[in-house]
Amino acid sequence: MNDRFYLSLALNEAWKYQALTYPNPVVGCVITDKNGAVLALAAHKKAGLPHAELEAAKEALLKLNPLLKFPFEPNELHAFIGKHHNNLLKNSTFYVTLEPCSHQGLTPPCADLIVTLGAQRVVIGSLDKTKKAKGGAQILKKAGIKVEEGVLKEECDELLAPFLAWKNGSFSFFKLALRLDGTYDNGIITPHEARVFVHEMRNVCDLIVIGGETLRTDNPYLDARLSNGKSPDALICTKKTVPKNAHIFSVKNREVLVQNSLEFPKGYKNIMVEGGSNFLRAMSDKVDRFLIFHGCDFSLNGRKRIEVDLKLRLLYQGSVGGCSFGWYRKVI
Amino acid sequence: MNDRFYLSLALNEAWKYQALTYPNPVVGCVITDKNGAVLALAAHKKAGLPHAELEAAKEALLKLNPLLKFPFEPNELHAFIGKHHNNLLKNSTFYVTLEPCSHQGLTPPCADLIVTLGAQRVVIGSLDKTKKAKGGAQILKKAGIKVEEGVLKEECDELLAPFLAWKNGSFSFFKLALRLDGTYDNGIITPHEARVFVHEMRNVCDLIVIGGETLRTDNPYLDARLSNGKSPDALICTKKTVPKNAHIFSVKNREVLVQNSLEFPKGYKNIMVEGGSNFLRAMSDKVDRFLIFHGCDFSLNGRKRIEVDLKLRLLYQGSVGGCSFGWYRKVI
Numbered sequence: 001m002n003d004r005f006y007l008s009l010a011l012n013e014a015w016k017y018q019a020l021t022y023p024n025p026v027v028g029c030v031i032t033d034k035n036g037a038v039l040a041l042a043a044h045k046k047a048g049l050p051h052a053e054l055e056a057a058k059e060a061l062l063k064l065n066p067l068l069k070f071p072f073e074p075n076e077l078h079a080f081i082g083k084h085h086n087n088l089l090k091n092s093t094f095y096v097t098l099e100p101c102s103h104q105g106l107t108p109p110c111a112d113l114i115v116t117l118g119a120q121r122v123v124i125g126s127l128d129k130t131k132k133a134k135g136g137a138q139i140l141k142k143a144g145i146k147v148e149e150g151v152l153k154e155e156c157d158e159l160l161a162p163f164l165a166w167k168n169g170s171f172s173f174f175k176l177a178l179r180l181d182g183t184y185d186n187g188i189i190t191p192h193e194a195r196v197f198v199h200e201m202r203n204v205c206d207l208i209v210i211g212g213e214t215l216r217t218d219n220p221y222l223d224a225r226l227s228n229g230k231s232p233d234a235l236i237c238t239k240k241t242v243p244k245n246a247h248i249f250s251v252k253n254r255e256v257l258v259q260n261s262l263e264f265p266k267g268y269k270n271i272m273v274e275g276g277s278n279f280l281r282a283m284s285d286k287v288d289r290f291l292i293f294h295g296c297d298f299s300l301n302g303r304k305r306i307e308v309d310l311k312l313r314l315l316y317q318g319s320v321g322g323c324s325f326g327w328y329r330k331v332i
Numbered sequence: 333m334n335d336r337f338y339l340s341l342a343l344n345e346a347w348k349y350q351a352l353t354y355p356n357p358v359v360g361c362v363i364t365d366k367n368g369a370v371l372a373l374a375a376h377k378k379a380g381l382p383h384a385e386l387e388a389a390k391e392a393l394l395k396l397n398p399l400l401k402f403p404f405e406p407n408e409l410h411a412f413i414g415k416h417h418n419n420l421l422k423n424s425t426f427y428v429t430l431e432p433c434s435h436q437g438l439t440p441p442c443a444d445l446i447v448t449l450g451a452q453r454v455v456i457g458s459l460d461k462t463k464k465a466k467g468g469a470q471i472l473k474k475a476g477i478k479v480e481e482g483v484l485k486e487e488c489d490e491l492l493a494p495f496l497a498w499k500n501g502s503f504s505f506f507k508l509a510l511r512l513d514g515t516y517d518n519g520i521i522t523p524h525e526a527r528v529f530v531h532e533m534r535n536v537c538d539l540i541v542i543g544g545e546t547l548r549t550d551n552p553y554l555d556a557r558l559s560n561g562k563s564p565d566a567l568i569c570t571k572k573t574v575p576k577n578a579h580i581f582s583v584k585n586r587e588v589l590v591q592n593s594l595e596f597p598k599g600y601k602n603i604m605v606e607g608g609s610n611f612l613r614a615m616s617d618k619v620d621r622f623l624i625f626h627g628c629d630f631s632l633n634g635r636k637r638i639e640v641d642l643k644l645r646l647l648y649q650g651s652v653g654g655c656s657f658g659w660y661r662k663v664i
Contacts, residue, residue: 001370001371001372001373001395005370005373032369033367033368035365035367035368035369036365036367036368036369036370037364037367037368037369038333038337038368038370039333040333041333041337063333178512178513178514179514180510180514180624180638180644181510181514181637181638181639181640182510182511182512182513182514182515182637182638183514280630292512294626296643296644296645296646296660296663297642297643297644298612298638298640298641298642298643298644299641300639300640300641301641305513305514305637306512306513306514306630307513307632308513308630308632309630309631309632309633310629310630311628311629311630312512312628312629312630313628313654314628314651314654314655314656317649317651317656319646319649322645322646323646324646324649324656324658326656328628331628
């Protein structure tokens with residue numbers, strides 16, 4: 001199979017963690033050995049966990065030497081692999097959706113790791129143009145590694161877009177959960193796994209935004225209890241006064257903002273918007289992306305329906321707990 | 333990566349052609365070389381085209397020797413590969429969602445092909461229990477090939493279910509196309525590619541079923557013009573009389589049946605049901621599977637909505653032309 005095939009595997013793996021890696025870019029990585037056998041398929045899953053290349057290197061080495069006991073902490077993992085790779089990944093090929101980083105952040109540079117491992121070739125989707133991390137390809141080339149750039153570039157750039165938005169200001173997405181028939185209400189629409197997945201997203205958001213209607217109808221906590229996560233600050237966009245005993249105020253360690261405006265307050269970078277028909281209509285020009293879940297039920301009890309004119313383009317579709325979801329962007 | 337990984341690649345590839353291979357089973361196949369490098373990912377796409385194993389062998393050989401000029405016709409292809417494989421696939425591994433066939437049908441047995449090619453190992457999802465084709469694994473084992481059976485068995489059995497239903501009587505599915513908001517009408521809901529895809533399905537159906545409401549509202553042709561295919565016979569389930577100038581009667585080389593009953597007439601094997609809310613409610617206990625497309629639009633012009641209580645389970649989700657679709661079965 002060709003470079004596009006392996007990179008598309010990495011791309012699909014990465015999309016599973018879209019919006020979960022804030023403030024880091026979501027990245028996917030495939031490693032094949034010198035003969036072309038796939039050794040690893042991995043992604044960066046969350047800030048504080050290994051970068052995709054490091055995670056993939058660990059997975060590949062574990063496959064080749066199941067007796068290796070890897071440390072959990074990424075810095076220790078990086079050092080451990082540097083010492084114990086035993087040239088097992090010599091002449092391997094790395095397929096990465098984003099140029100390997102060149103900088104010492106929370107972990108040492110991935111480009112250095114790939115050089116240490118003696119890779120033969122690195123196939124890159126998007127180039128990293130951020131000041132801090134760019135230059136990884138240069139490091140690889142200087143070490144004599146063959147580098148292919150821009151494979152599936154458009155697709156990899158789309159994957160990377162939220163990260164660049166965080167860098168340049170903020171990234172916001174509207175999360176919507178509908179039944180198969182398009183209905184919704186404050187009943188349970190998606191399976192538990194899908195709700196945990198959303199709570200994991202809330203955990204890495206710094207702001208969650210709802211309208212007054214959702215507050216009054218659902219009286220939600222908007223916390224991240226299902227993933228044991230921290231609760232983001234909350235913004236209620238409403239013209240009316242908000243009852244002080246609303247559940248949203250009972251969540252600890254979070255600020256609740258109330259305003260009669262749809263503009264996101266400055267300073268927040270990763271913003272999740274939740275709501276129904278009216279709020280979707282109000283926010284459809286203000287958010288960067290749309291994350292739409294479709295449960296597996298048609299129901300006569302579905303009380304509300306979306307009423308808005310909005311054309312979207314499907315960027316990725318996945319499933320969680322038997323529930324399908326899609327990332328979309330607006331077609332202008 | 334392990335056997336499940338490669339077989340899941342084959343499984344996903346095969347699902348793309350679900351309901352398009354009638355009367356043949358839809359099958360996916362991955363070939364890796366003796367070192368584990370992926371050489372091919374292929375599926376059986378349509379009756380009259382090569383079986384998955386033959387198609388994958390062709391793809392793998394073409395990768396290893398791009399100068400080979402393969403004949404198109406499957407029997408000639410089988411013979412050609414038998415003569416010109418040059419041991420390039422010696423010690424390869426085949427991952428197939430269904431046990432390779434043992435019988436001389438329109439093409440010679442795939443099990444013989446795999447033996448000829450000198451594969452080392454064959455990983456099988458579902459065993460073939462049909463009288464004609466079973467015994468492929470036995471042929472492989474007798475030739476000294478290592479055979480693993482039952483990997484991802486449940487998933488491969490689900491993929492195979494329509495084929496077994498055809499064998500045992502009939503397979504029917506309800507096709508529904510909705511906007512993202514669940515609305516539908518006789519306007520265009522899905523992109524052109526998705527409609528071509530449905531016309532390809534119609535081309536291999538022997539019966540297409542609608543209710544009187546669809547006939548009166550949409551006055552459809554229910555042909556396969558977008559895929560230049562043949563038009564299946566049509567059944568209109570209605571209590572009322574059908575106007576003789578309805579478009580459905582203008583399509584050549586097809587029979588149109590009209591009946592005041594929801595039972596499928598005997599003799600038809602591959603049955604596609606199309607309709608909206610009322611017909612979905614009427615047919616939800618009678619069809620075997622549900623194929624649901626979701627376009628990418630929310631629209632204030634969407635005139636109709638589904639009103640039915642129905643719990644489904646997602647079996648596979650894919651996309652065509654930027655439009656997502658899912659195969660579902662009813663949860664009882």
